Amino acid sequence: MGKVKIKNLKKSFGDLEVLKDINLEVHEREVICIIGPSGSGKSTLLRCINALEVSSSGTIEVDGNDITNAADNELNKYRQNIGMVFQQFNLFPHMTVLENISFAPVALKLKTKKEADEMSLKLLRRVDLEEKANIYPEQLSGGQQQRVAIARALAMNPDVMLFDEPTSALDPEMVGEVLNVMKKLAKEGMTMIVVTHEMGFAREVADRVIFIDEGFIVEEGPPQEVFGNPKNQRTINFLNMVL
Amino acid sequence: MSIPELIVQNWSRLLGGLAMTVELTIISLIIAAVLGLTFGLLSVSKKKTLRAIALVYVDIVRGTPLLVQAFFIYFGIPAALGLRLDPNMAGIITLSMNAGGYLAEIFRGGIESVNKGQMEAARSLGLPYSLAMTKVILPQAIRTMTPALINQCIITLKDTSILSIIGIQELTQTGRLIIANNYQAFEMWTIVAVMYFIIIMILTKISKRIERKMSYGKSKN
Numbered sequence: 001m002g003k004v005k006i007k008n009l010k011k012s013f014g015d016l017e018v019l020k021d022i023n024l025e026v027h028e029r030e031v032i033c034i035i036g037p038s039g040s041g042k043s044t045l046l047r048c049i050n051a052l053e054v055s056s057s058g059t060i061e062v063d064g065n066d067i068t069n070a071a072d073n074e075l076n077k078y079r080q081n082i083g084m085v086f087q088q089f090n091l092f093p094h095m096t097v098l099e100n101i102s103f104a105p106v107a108l109k110l111k112t113k114k115e116a117d118e119m120s121l122k123l124l125r126r127v128d129l130e131e132k133a134n135i136y137p138e139q140l141s142g143g144q145q146q147r148v149a150i151a152r153a154l155a156m157n158p159d160v161m162l163f164d165e166p167t168s169a170l171d172p173e174m175v176g177e178v179l180n181v182m183k184k185l186a187k188e189g190m191t192m193i194v195v196t197h198e199m200g201f202a203r204e205v206a207d208r209v210i211f212i213d214e215g216f217i218v219e220e221g222p223p224q225e226v227f228g229n230p231k232n233q234r235t236i237n238f239l240n241m242v243l
Numbered sequence: 244m245s246i247p248e249l250i251v252q253n254w255s256r257l258l259g260g261l262a263m264t265v266e267l268t269i270i271s272l273i274i275a276a277v278l279g280l281t282f283g284l285l286s287v288s289k290k291k292t293l294r295a296i297a298l299v300y301v302d303i304v305r306g307t308p309l310l311v312q313a314f315f316i317y318f319g320i321p322a323a324l325g326l327r328l329d330p331n332m333a334g335i336i337t338l339s340m341n342a343g344g345y346l347a348e349i350f351r352g353g354i355e356s357v358n359k360g361q362m363e364a365a366r367s368l369g370l371p372y373s374l375a376m377t378k379v380i381l382p383q384a385i386r387t388m389t390p391a392l393i394n395q396c397i398i399t400l401k402d403t404s405i406l407s408i409i410g411i412q413e414l415t416q417t418g419r420l421i422i423a424n425n426y427q428a429f430e431m432w433t434i435v436a437v438m439y440f441i442i443i444m445i446l447t448k449i450s451k452r453i454e455r456k457m458s459y460g461k462s463k464n
């Protein structure tokens with residue numbers, strides 16, 4: 001069953017065509033890692049999936065819901081099901097860690113404050129930050145902030161999680177703690193689409209690696225194939241550069 | 244008469260004038276806050292026509308002197324419509340519209356100062372625009388806006404003195420009326436100026452305290 005189905009997706013910013021013809025099907029419980037040079041359209045693809053960017057043409061279905069032609073109120077519903085983790089964390093600085101996580105379920109009236117806080121504490125335990133519940137984000141390290149951001153996304157109980165270079169803004173010593181949380185999530189069966197430069201993570205966790213260049217999917221396959229035996233010259237060049 | 248004697252003699256009239264000044268300021272600022280928030284939100288809208296409406300309003304307010312605005316509302320509009328407008332009402336309308344225009348710009352600046360990722364994070368959780376705006380963007384915007392907001396309060400308070408010209412008995416007009424009787428211009432204007440000064444210093448002190456309180460951080464227990 002296809003959890004995320006992308007057909008003939010194109011996206012332009014003005015005259016600049018960033019995504020040229022993307023076709024991709026992501027299955028339930030699958031972990032996809034998207035790699036590719038900077039500016040190749042990886043973030044744009046991810047942002048089209050939850051309609052932070054409006055696609056120019058083509059269709060995107062998530063859980064059978066058509067994202068590309070959804071009305072605003074439908075889109076708000078669909079997005080509840082699609083968690084997103086950003087490179088810059090984007091935690092809400094005026095809320096405590098706990099409030100950051102409880103916020104959306106309470107604001108959307110899906111949970112009472114008490115229910116949400118209980119769930120948030122459990123989520124904080126999962127990302128190993130229980131003791132930081134009543135602290136403001138600016139007092140946390142980057143790695144801790146990103147783990148809170150993951151917990152915040154999980155609070156909506158999403159079916160799919162999108163990660164846009166979740167460790168790129170982190171000091172090297174904090175990359176591991178975030179990747180570990182993501183590994184745990186993958187093991188628990190979360191469907192994940194991860195844009196990353198962490199080739200080690202892709203090799204270990206991904207079911208499929210997708211190499212994007214200049215708006216096309218140039219190569220895809222299991223990590224051992226893509227990393228061990230890349231077929232396309234552009235993939236080979238890219239891997240030589242980053243490995 | 245000396246200044247202390249003048250104060251004792253005119254105390255209740257001066258306080259009455261000051262009360263009127265403060266009342267005009269408060270009522271106008273409340274209405275202006277509603278106008279400013281409304282037009283500030285329009286000015287960051289994705290819809291072009293809504294942005295244009297906000298732009299026209301702000302440009303008119305900024306592009307004309309307050310005195311002309313007051314005359315237009317007190318004399319101009321009633322003349323065109325053949326009605327009479329109470330000066331206090333005209334004064335409140337003028338000040339509200341005027342401060343509303345400047346507040347709209349302050350709100351726009353505040354909203355735009357919030358990192359774009361905040362709106363995206365909120366929307367990615369499934370929040371509608373309105374909720375994301377009121378619960379995520381505006382609370383942060385208002386923090387950065389606080390100095391400008393308080394500055395506008397002080398400006399509006401001072402601007403009430405211009406309304407003396409249409410006959411509102413606020414502090415400046417009260418001073419003029421007293422001088423018309425006793426001809427002690429130097430002493431009376433000194434008293435009036437000091438009264439404005441004290442009120443504004445008090446406001447400034449309060450605002451400094453609010454600003455300090457509003458900085459982030461410090462655990463919540």
Ligand SMILES: Nc1ncnc2c1ncn2[C@@H]1O[C@H](COP(=O)(O)OP(=O)(O)O)[C@@H](O)[C@H]1O
Nearest residue numbers: 013016018036037038039040041042043044045
């Ligand atoms: N909002 C935007 N407006 C205009 N151009 C954009 C916008 N977002 C991204 N781009 C451009 O689209 C291209 C792909 O960007 P992006 O998807 O962020 O690449 P990647 O994440 O692979 O580095 C880049 O050339 C970038 O400058």
Ligand SMILES: [Mg+2]
Nearest residue numbers: 042043044165
């Ligand atoms: Mg990117």
